[in-house]
Amino acid sequence: MTDPPASLPDLPAPGEPLRLVDVQRAVTAELDRIAPVVDVLGGLFEKAGHELALVGGPVRDAMLGRRSNDLDFATSAAPEVTEKILRAWGDAWWDMGRQFGTIGCRKGDWVVEVTTYRSDAYNPDSRKPEVSYGDTLVGDLGRRDFTVNAMAVRVPGREIVDPYGGVMDLAHRVLRTPGRPEDSFSDDPLRMMRAARFAAQLGFTVDRDVVRAMTGMADRIAIVSAERVRDELVKLICAPFPRLGLTLLVETGLADHVLPELPALKLERDEHHRHKDVYEHTLTVLEQAIDLEPRLAERGGVEAPDFVSRFAALMHDVGKPRTRRFQGDGTVTFHHHDVVGAKLTRKRMQALRFSGGQIEAVSKLVELHLRFHGYGSGEWTDAAVRRYVRDAGEELERLHVLTRADCTTRNRKKAERLRRTYDELEARIERLSEEEELASIRPDLDGNQIMEILGIPPGREVGEAYKYLLEQRLDHGPMSEEQATTVLREWWAARS
Template identity: 80%
Template sequence: MGEVQRSVAAELDRIAPVLDVLGERFAAAGETLALVGGPVRDAMLGRLQNDLDFTTSARPEVTERLLRGWADAVWDMGRAYGTIGCRTGSWQVEITTYRSESYDPASRKPDVDFGDSLEGDLGRRDFTVNAMAVTVPGRVFEDPYGGVVDLAHRVLRTPGRPEDSFSDDPLRMMRAARFAAQLGFTVAPEVVSAMTAMAERIEIVSAERVRDELVKLVCSPHPRRGLSLMVETGLAARVLPELPALALERDEHHRHKDVYEHTLMVLEQSIALESRLPGGGPDLVSRFAALMHDVGKPRTRRFVGDGQVTFHHHDVVGAKLTRRRMQALRFSNAEIDAVATLVELHLRFHGYGSGEWTDSAVRRYVRDAGDQLARLHILTRADCTTRNARKAARLRRTYDHLEERIARLSAEEELASVRPDLDGRQIMEILGIPPGPRVGAAYRFLLDLRLDRGPMSAEEATEALVAWNASHPG
């Protein structure tokens, strides 16, 4: 515990330019102020951050007045919930009036009531490890619900009954899964029981809030922990039903893998390969594609012959299911397109054999992957979960060979920006036609020709275009 105390003291000293000054400003105005929640928890875990949360007796209008003239910028987008935000230097601060909030059973938005004590405010927080505070300017540690003990045991509990906490804000059930994934904590049995019993309550929470929690979970260091908890409690069946659906009933001869376990392994192996990406990780698109890559299997499973199992076209079906789910969760169009593209292409490599693809097939692979090529490399490699070491090594060598061919062709032909050898203006001049569908058809012909044959001279491309035009009268 001495090490924890030293860690906390060092972190409080680091954030003193904000902590002490704000404490004195609020005290001079007759108000109380306390650092609260995640910053206190993370200080004990030795995790540094510049986003600071405070709670105060001051009403929002008072908080805003006290921040003016001190902060570089002040905003009040959270005023309806008692929150005023500001930025000063590299610090981002949110200060919220003591409050209590609860959900109407039929509402998606919390009703906010301001509270009148720090202990009451801490009691309405999600978990005991987030219900600790440091009052300022005196730096007095407050822990009325035993958060420091739970932090030491790395367990998530609620300050009061979990049923009351989850009734107040059902999203806290997903936050339990997210914190398990972020911090590597276990979740107390009574909390798991309440999540299971109340899982359907998550349906009143807006898709955007659910999405944000899911993104944080998937991008955490241990997403398997959180996802497994969501499946176990029934939460996943309501927010990401494609995931528990992967737990297919095994056929009596065990002719196919456990798709659910395979998916979690692919996710973990994908995470391990994120260093291959230009920005490293965590990478949401890469991880979500790994999570969704086989979601088409339940709908395409067929038993044939002597009990063999097939999943024909599960890549195409999975891409459609992925789009629908991500749209329902209000992901951006760019994220949806990227993930769906990866899901649809994740099987393409298996046609490569031992290197039989022509250069044309390699060009098309790169063209179809577009700006997702680096992620497709990761997903394809991660999708190998066989326990047969010889087979796994052979697949790695084969994909190494494909990447080497891509690199060679890219250096020779600038594959990432493959275009026809003639542009639209040239096509119109050569054929003597105005803008219209005919130009687009000619452009697509030249692009296919470019992919099949590689770069051509302007003369060769013109000859081919004229021949195509003659054989395809408009």
């Protein structure tokens, strides 16, 4: 089933219903657009004596006015029949999903997957189904996760099949399951994560019975692989309305199992903004980071949605529960929560099987998110600015976004003062970058030059000399080769 696009800019705000006339108009327009595929394929399967229907996500997205060239179909034909038809019609074909009854092909810009009607059975201790083929379209739709994904359009006749009220649920923007949610989530616990993800992607509310089932069955998510949980979490965080999905995970208890650091924040108070808890502050920082994403595209070439900056915003304060200390005057401190938070972030991302590059990027941002507050009103030396840039490395633009997003004070004067101060820091970085190429800071002598000047072979001492010259470069800026040689010889003489 095709997932919703990560960005749905033309959707109404969450909670606003859709007009049925608009839904009908949208699906008609989309079916006309994809007619070269659906009508032709429908005719080919019909000629072979089999049913074919557009199903799932493409139908839902068509009703929402969304366009996609990835189309999912269900058919009464066996996989070998589907393969024969698609091989004759398409430009290329594949059968990696054959064990699930799925054959795929590409035709020009279109990507098509056709799956034989299924009526899967699930082992209670696994989310992997025992695949068995069904014989009706309605039966196939009944095994799907939500009613808005359990609609179909028979082709080539374009008859809409909606046995579970998906059209009305889509119009009212609500997520329900075709049958009892307890049965659906027992079959596949990952569907609980998908409920939160679809809420975040589509701006839908979740039916009370679904929320109740998610709450009662949250611990069932433990049988789902970390990789699949991770993939759903990434899609949720990169969605247009991540607060909706994250709030649902926390309220149902699912977050206790997949991202326990998030609900832990509900119990903490922020040292700077004691009128709001750190949990709400964190969600606000995430939303503000999303608003600042255009900066990443303009300055860093990073297209939205950017998971790294969003997840860093979500995790930036997770060290606070471990570092909370109560002072005698009633204040609360969270000293070193940046360092502790980076360690917790790394551990959680490793458990969720994120890539090494993503783990390094996010944990670095969490560890550095407080560094700017040492800048005060501009007292940093140029050496401190160089170190800020050096430590941020490739994540500098994302650090700019996270630091700016981390300001959630309601005090306008304070917020404006912080913004002006960070503007000044960025201006200094740009000036120094133009003068000194900060992005590629390195010593003024390389390893070969160090060995030649000091007359030493490769080894630990070369590394120590290189590190010393790097510190001199950060403290004093660029030096000529002659100056660097003098500094190196003085260091070597003093060391000896």
